[in-house]
Amino acid sequence: MMTMSERALMKRVAAGDTEAFTELVDHYGARLLTLAWRLLGNRADAEDAVQRALMRCYSSAKSYRPEWAVSTWLYRIATNVCVDELRRRASRSALHRAAEDTADDDRGTLQSDGNGGERAPWRRLDLRRALARVPREARILLALRYVDGLSYGELARVRGITINTVKSQLARGKSILRAELTGGRRRPARTEPTRRMPTQGAE
Amino acid sequence: MTETAMRHDEIDEMLVAYFKPVPTAADLGRRVLAGLRDEWDPERFVARVAIEASARGVTLVRPGGRARPAVSRAAKRLAGLARQELFDYLEGRRSFFSVPVDFSRLAPFQREVLALTHRIPFGETRSYSWIARTIGRPEARRAVGTALGRNPVPIIVPCHRVLRSDGALGGYAFGLPMKTRLLGLEQATPVLEGCSTTGVVCRVGCRAGRRMRDDSRVVFASVADARSVGYRPCMICRPRS
Numbered sequence: 001m002m003t004m005s006e007r008a009l010m011k012r013v014a015a016g017d018t019e020a021f022t023e024l025v026d027h028y029g030a031r032l033l034t035l036a037w038r039l040l041g042n043r044a045d046a047e048d049a050v051q052r053a054l055m056r057c058y059s060s061a062k063s064y065r066p067e068w069a070v071s072t073w074l075y076r077i078a079t080n081v082c083v084d085e086l087r088r089r090a091s092r093s094a095l096h097r098a099a100e101d102t103a104d105d106d107r108g109t110l111q112s113d114g115n116g117g118e119r120a121p122w123r124r125l126d127l128r129r130a131l132a133r134v135p136r137e138a139r140i141l142l143a144l145r146y147v148d149g150l151s152y153g154e155l156a157r158v159r160g161i162t163i164n165t166v167k168s169q170l171a172r173g174k175s176i177l178r179a180e181l182t183g184g185r186r187r188p189a190r191t192e193p194t195r196r197m198p199t200q201g202a203e
Numbered sequence: 204m205t206e207t208a209m210r211h212d213e214i215d216e217m218l219v220a221y222f223k224p225v226p227t228a229a230d231l232g233r234r235v236l237a238g239l240r241d242e243w244d245p246e247r248f249v250a251r252v253a254i255e256a257s258a259r260g261v262t263l264v265r266p267g268g269r270a271r272p273a274v275s276r277a278a279k280r281l282a283g284l285a286r287q288e289l290f291d292y293l294e295g296r297r298s299f300f301s302v303p304v305d306f307s308r309l310a311p312f313q314r315e316v317l318a319l320t321h322r323i324p325f326g327e328t329r330s331y332s333w334i335a336r337t338i339g340r341p342e343a344r345r346a347v348g349t350a351l352g353r354n355p356v357p358i359i360v361p362c363h364r365v366l367r368s369d370g371a372l373g374g375y376a377f378g379l380p381m382k383t384r385l386l387g388l389e390q391a392t393p394v395l396e397g398c399s400t401t402g403v404v405c406r407v408g409c410r411a412g413r414r415m416r417d418d419s420r421v422v423f424a425s426v427a428d429a430r431s432v433g434y435r436p437c438m439i440c441r442p443r444s
Contacts (some may be wrong), residue, residue: 011315030224080422083395087424146222160399160421
């Protein structure tokens, strides 16, 4: 736990200490990027979103209140940015979405994964497809839960919901995953994933 | 692995692998800081803008100079409201304008072009030719450009959301840097915000939302999403999407 020192770090960021800010970015950058990437589906959008979120963190560091864990506060800001990006996409034309969907790829991660050897890529693709079937709010909670192991209380604070809602959403998300992954295996393998709704894969 | 059902810990393991952190660019922090060096100050901008209104709505927004005195109490109130909303919008605290616009002094063609432009949603863009087609005058692309160029109520009637068909910016009365800035601002301002204290979801800029504390703000991607975790839509701003 580095919560004590993190709060001190935030104090320095609020005072305009750029070194403290860089330290914070170094500490959380990778997890924020993963969160954004998994929610948005491609690296370019994820990098944009993280950059925007971090800019917001820096400029509103003064409004950070120490009763929040720094991680909770950061994830709230980053999630808000990503969620708004998802809304934006939903309102864009279908043509646009189809183009984006083909641009979206996972190869970058597969290669950068150290232990990619034993994890068969089809499992990752299956999981991605299954995650796309999980309702958005539950998917967001799953991402936050697995990117940084946030507690139920923290998840509740990040999304502004009750702990009971967090629990039921996570349980529902996982049961959908389980059904999709179990059922999906029996279906014959498809070379080309056919999606009825082009956005689902990207989200 | 069992063929019939996957165990929970197996799914757990897959999720952990899937969400394993990927390294960022080494200079991410520096890049963010560099992006912040923008001298733009909304407060100063709004203080210098001249705003005129009739009793029916805003008639003029101009980057400088003096506004003619308001003709009535209602007009004065609308001009004040427009100034407040402009400031909120430029601060990233508003995604729509509630202040009405008075198009009555404009020629019919320009009125039609601006009325349509007025309805382009926040954060989206259209092309000059889309406007020309939609008003049923596909050959009038150039005239559309002229009508928008003489938009008396820029920002509130969002002519900055109209770009050339090839994606180029086109022109802007306040200058191209301002057009880019407004488009960037709309990219960074969320539209649907819930208040975690009241459990109500509003369009950003709703007067109910103004009382929201900063750490109560939660962004949602749709009203349906917000409902799915127990929020209800605001009765004042009535968010739809």
